[in-house]
Amino acid sequence: MSELLSAYAKVAGQDAVSKLQQLAAPMKGKKFVHVNSTRVGGGVAEILMKMVPLMNELGIDTSWEVITGEDKFYQCTKSMHNALQGDQVDIADDLLKAYEETNFKNAEELRPILEETDYVIIHDPQPAPLLSLCPNRRGKWVWRCHIDASKPHPPVWNYLSQYVKDYDASYFSLADYAQQLPHTQYLIPPSIDPLSEKNMDLDQSEIESVYEEFDLDRSRPIMLQVSRYDRFKDPIGVIEAYKFVKESMPEIQLVLAGGGATDDPEGEEVLREVRESAGDDPDIHILLLPPDAHVTINALQRASDIILQKSLKEGFGLTVTEAMWKGKPVIGGNTGGIRLQIVNHHTGFLVDTPEGAALRIQDLLQNPDKMEEIGKNAKEYVRENFLNTRHLREILSLFTILDNQSKT
Ligand code: UDP
Numbered sequence: 001m002s003e004l005l006s007a008y009a010k011v012a013g014q015d016a017v018s019k020l021q022q023l024a025a026p027m028k029g030k031k032f033v034h035v036n037s038t039r040v041g042g043g044v045a046e047i048l049m050k051m052v053p054l055m056n057e058l059g060i061d062t063s064w065e066v067i068t069g070e071d072k073f074y075q076c077t078k079s080m081h082n083a084l085q086g087d088q089v090d091i092a093d094d095l096l097k098a099y100e101e102t103n104f105k106n107a108e109e110l111r112p113i114l115e116e117t118d119y120v121i122i123h124d125p126q127p128a129p130l131l132s133l134c135p136n137r138r139g140k141w142v143w144r145c146h147i148d149a150s151k152p153h154p155p156v157w158n159y160l161s162q163y164v165k166d167y168d169a170s171y172f173s174l175a176d177y178a179q180q181l182p183h184t185q186y187l188i189p190p191s192i193d194p195l196s197e198k199n200m201d202l203d204q205s206e207i208e209s210v211y212e213e214f215d216l217d218r219s220r221p222i223m224l225q226v227s228r229y230d231r232f233k234d235p236i237g238v239i240e241a242y243k244f245v246k247e248s249m250p251e252i253q254l255v256l257a258g259g260g261a262t263d264d265p266e267g268e269e270v271l272r273e274v275r276e277s278a279g280d281d282p283d284i285h286i287l288l289l290p291p292d293a294h295v296t297i298n299a300l301q302r303a304s305d306i307i308l309q310k311s312l313k314e315g316f317g318l319t320v321t322e323a324m325w326k327g328k329p330v331i332g333g334n335t336g337g338i339r340l341q342i343v344n345h346h347t348g349f350l351v352d353t354p355e356g357a358a359l360r361i362q363d364l365l366q367n368p369d370k371m372e373e374i375g376k377n378a379k380e381y382v383r384e385n386f387l388n389t390r391h392l393r394e395i396l397s398l399f400t401i402l403d404n405q406s407k408t
Pocket of ligand 1: 042043046198226258289293316318320
């Protein structure tokens with residue numbers, strides 16, 4: 001077995017790797033392409049960065065293509081994202097036109113590759129029209145929706161579904177997100193890579209370096225939320241929770257660590273709101289990190305006592321998985337994929353309000369044993385359910401099913 005596969009076997013178990021090898025064997029040498037709209041920032045890029053090399057290691061000829069566009073395209077897809085998550089926003093015709101034209105332009109470039117590919121996964125709404133623009137495709141095409149689309153704004157879903165309906169299958173992170181579609185829909189939650197810079201074990205000195213780098217007092221408790229500056233991540237709610245806790249525990253420190261994704265145009269505005277809400281409190285640290293700050297985020301997660309992910313909507317929430325993998329107690333918004341990961345009171349805590357979050361923070365800080373126990377449970381829960389070996393096994397199984405269907 002290669003060095004890389006052995007390393008996965010060490011963390012996830014030999015059985016997990018053997019299953020992958022079995023499923024990959026009939027796909028050896030076949031072409032597999034993932035398409036999304038950003039190479040950095042956000043959960044999809046995070047997953048693909050490590051999944052693509054793992055697939056190649058298993059002998060599947062895998063590549064990752066990224067579609068690009070101008071401002072109007074990203075404005076459109078951001079609105080679409082928000083509308084799929086339930087915002088009642090209608091999208092202006094000129095933005096939809098930019099969406100269609102951008103896909104048309106990208107298809108000109110990608111068509112020769114995509115039409116020859118055996119297995120294609122199109123991630124999220126941004127590149128969804130590509131299938132309709134590759135009429136001579138010969139492979140199996142699957143649409144992967146990473147968004148909490150349980151209650152989409154109907155006009156926007158109706159528009160998007162005209163592109164999605166022709167895929168061979170689609171898959172979602174949660175059963176709740178399934179939609180009315182004429183093909184089979186699968187449930188495959190995402191995952192983290194335990195060997196990535198974001199999640200690998202770190203030396204104590206690497207962990208400690210963040211105290212100095214970000215001017216944190218290591219003798220006082222630290223709570224952290226890592227997220228793009230996005231309203232659905234509720235950074236303002238996190239600051240409110242911190243302010244409640246601060247009244248009775250003035251020693252508490254808060255770190256909000258985020259950066260932008262190239263396909264997210266709203267970040268700057270949200271960051272402004274966050275800075276305003278934080279005021280001049282020296283114990284609130286608002287960090288703007290570059291997209292490759294994986295080790296820094298890893299170290300911040302390990303250096304913190306409690307991790308928050310107080311999202312109001314969350315497709316899955318890789319930041320939750322990452323923190324749980326580091327044995328940290330996570331307090332998460334009671335929504336979407338966070339509910340799949342946090343078994344309330346066992347692998348973390350689910351909260352609905354900043355006050356609720358504050359109560360949990362206070363309780364945990366007063367009970368170090370509880371913090372440790374929850375953290376331990378969280379790590380094992382991730383090992384069993386949310387590592388990329390499980391994730392890839394389910395993706396390969398899905399394409400095996402599609403292959404078998406077309407043989408019968
Ligand atoms: N992330 C990062 N830098 C940041 C903010 C987030 O590297 O400044 C990473 C984070 O560690 C996680 C991913 O981006 O791996 C975010 O995925 P998640 O599912 O939590 O949210 P999304 O951004 O996809 O909505």
